[in-house]
Amino acid sequence: MMSKFVKRVIPFESCDIPAIQNWLEDMAEKGLFFKECGVFFAKFEKGEPKDMRYRLDFCDVVACDIPEEKKELYERSGWNVVGDFKNDCVVICTDDPDAPEIYTDCELLAKPLKSIISKYRIYLAVLCVMLLTTLAHCGLPNAVRVIRFLGYIPKPFFAAVLILLTLLIGEIIFRAARLIKLKAMARRIKNGADIPNGEKGGFSRAVGKVLIPLAIPITVAWAAFVLLPDNAADSDAEITDFSALPFPTCEDLGWKCDEQSSSAYGSDSVDSTIVNKRYFLSQNGDVNFRTEYVDMNSEHAAKLLSEDKIERLKQYDEASYNTAMQRRYELERD
Amino acid sequence: MARKKFSTLTEPMFYLLMSLHSGKKCGIDISEYISRRSSERVKLGPGTLYALLSEFEQEGLIKYVGVDGKRKLYELTPTGEKAYNDELMRLRQCLADAKEAENDE
Known part of the structure; x- marks a missing residue:
């Protein structure tokens, strides 16, 4: 048996009052009648397509509801209260084309609209903070740190950060555009205009379908990137404990050495962390092996680069290297 | 600010105050009073009525x-x-001025 209900992604924020009203009317024309609303999805009941009028009441809406008395007055005026819309508005509808408009003096809506605008300003500010903290974590505004960050993070992680930044910017642009539109409507209403009807919002409907449901994954990704301590973004943390670093030893490289030592030091230069290998014969003919970490500001980078260096050192031809070093030593001695 | 804001009342505002001038009422009674008193000339939508009550x-x-x-x-x-x-x-x-102007003409 087919379900009599269907769910659809809500392509608007509750500040898009005219567009939501029009969307619900469009759905009714397709035989889908608004029943209730979640965070990202609205539930519709299937029925015979018909022309309906939907309005959003955003005055005196407390805890997703309006006073019983107001509901009664709506019913007396030919309107039915259907349910809340994202906790901000109450959806009412009628199939009576002659039912009086719920707002006959729109000038009074300036104040409730102002509180909706304030709420969306806060949302926008939160998104901007998320973007700024993400950029700061990538090294901005310090160009040196950005170069280092971009150079050292693994490619899949870099792609993920890029996607996160793109989505955050998209969310900000989308919500800022909605806010600007709402402010313009509030201004017009303050000057005596009515709430516009018949606004299709086709483009914003398409964009909203994608961006609005992504709000939570974006927030989770942002939190993981910025707040979790053990991630690649920590690669800029200055290193003080060198013990965890993979200092290459003669054994690692499969070489024979009489002595070996290691050291590490850092600087603030933009140069990448490097591992220097010093392999030399001492005066008494012993083979000495020494590794050094130079310009090491970042533990993550140091590990990556030193591991790479070890791999490359393993490829060296030990015999020819030793012969060359022996010859150089003998020349210097003579 | 309030006095300045409502120094000149709109028709719905005036009728709302008129309805309460004759005694305490609830929103539905106010709506019915305005409709009856103005012979259904003054329309006050439910949304507007409660927005107005809240603002007042x-x-x-x-x-x-x-x-x-x-x-x-x-x-x-x-x-x-x-x-x-x-x-x-x-x-x-206003009415007296209008009458006077009418008599002058």
Whole structure:
């Protein structure tokens, strides 16, 4: 048996009052009648397509509801209260084309609209903070740190950060555009205009379908990137404990050495962390092996680069290297 | 700010104060009173009525005085009485001026 209900992604924020009203009317024309609303999805009941009028009441809406008395007055005026819309508005509808408009003096809506605008300003500010903290974590505004960050993070992680930044910017642009539109409507209403009807919002409907449901994954990704301590973004943390670093030893490289030592030091230069290998014969003919970490500001980078260096050192031809070093030593001695 | 804001009342505002001038009422009674008194000339949508009640209450022109079942009852405050009387006087003066102008012509 087919379900009599269907769910659809809500392509608007509750500040898009005219567009939501029009969307619900469009759905009714397709035989889908608004029943209730979640965070990202609205539930519709299937029925015979018909022309309906939907309005959003955003005055005196407390805890997703309006006073019983107001509901009664709506019913007396030919309107039915259907349910809340994202906790901000109450959806009412009628199939009576002659039912009086719920707002006959729109000038009074300036104040409730102002509180909706304030709420969306806060949302926008939160998104901007998320973007700024993400950029700061990538090294901005310090160009040196950005170069280092971009150079050292693994490619899949870099792609993920890029996607996160793109989505955050998209969310900000989308919500800022909605806010600007709402402010313009509030201004017009303050000057005596009515709430516009018949606004299709086709483009914003398409964009909203994608961006609005992504709000939570974006927030989770942002939190993981910025707040979790053990991630690649920590690669800029200055290193003080060198013990965890993979200092290459003669054994690692499969070489024979009489002595070996290691050291590490850092600087603030933009140069990448490097591992220097010093392999030399001492005066008494012993083979000495020494590794050094130079310009090491970042533990993550140091590990990556030193591991790479070890791999490359393993490829060296030990015999020819030793012969060359022996010859150089003998020349210097003579 | 409130007095300045409502120094000139719109028709729905004036009728709302008029309805409470004759005694405390709930929203539905106010709606019916306005409709009856203005012979259905003044339309006050449910959304607007409650937005207006909320605004008037915040500005101290009316006050919530109790409930009658599920209905909230409101009455005029002295500020609301004054706003209503001032507006009434202004309208009377407008009418007198109009009559005088008519007689002059």
